[in-house]
Amino acid sequence: MRIFGFLLAAAFLASCGANGAPLRPNANVGVSVGNGGVNTNASVGATNGTVSVGVGF
Template sequence: MRPILALIALLGTAACGADAPPVRPSAGVGVSVDNAGVSTNANLGATNGIVSVGLSL
C-alpha cells in the first residue's frame, strides 16, 4: 500500500510541473500626498527568476 501511495504522490508532483523554478509573488501599496490631494497606488506581480509579470493599479 505504501509504495502505491508513494508512486501516486510522485506522479502527481511530476504532473503539476514541480520541477520548474518556484514563482515568487510580490505586492506593494503606496499613499502619496501633494498639492492635488491624496493618491493611492498598488501593484501585484510574480517572478520565477527569468520572467516577471506585474499589474499596477
C-alpha cells in the same frame, strides 16, 4: 497503443517544468500626498527570477 502514447506525451509535457524555479508572488501598496491631494497605488505580480509579470492599479 494510441492511448498509451497520448498518456506518455501528456506525462512528459506535465513534467517539463517540475524542476524549474517556483513563482514568487509580490505586492506593493503606496500612498502619496502632494499638491493634487492624496494618491494611492497598488501592484501585484509574480516572478521566477527571469520573467516578471505584474498589474498596477
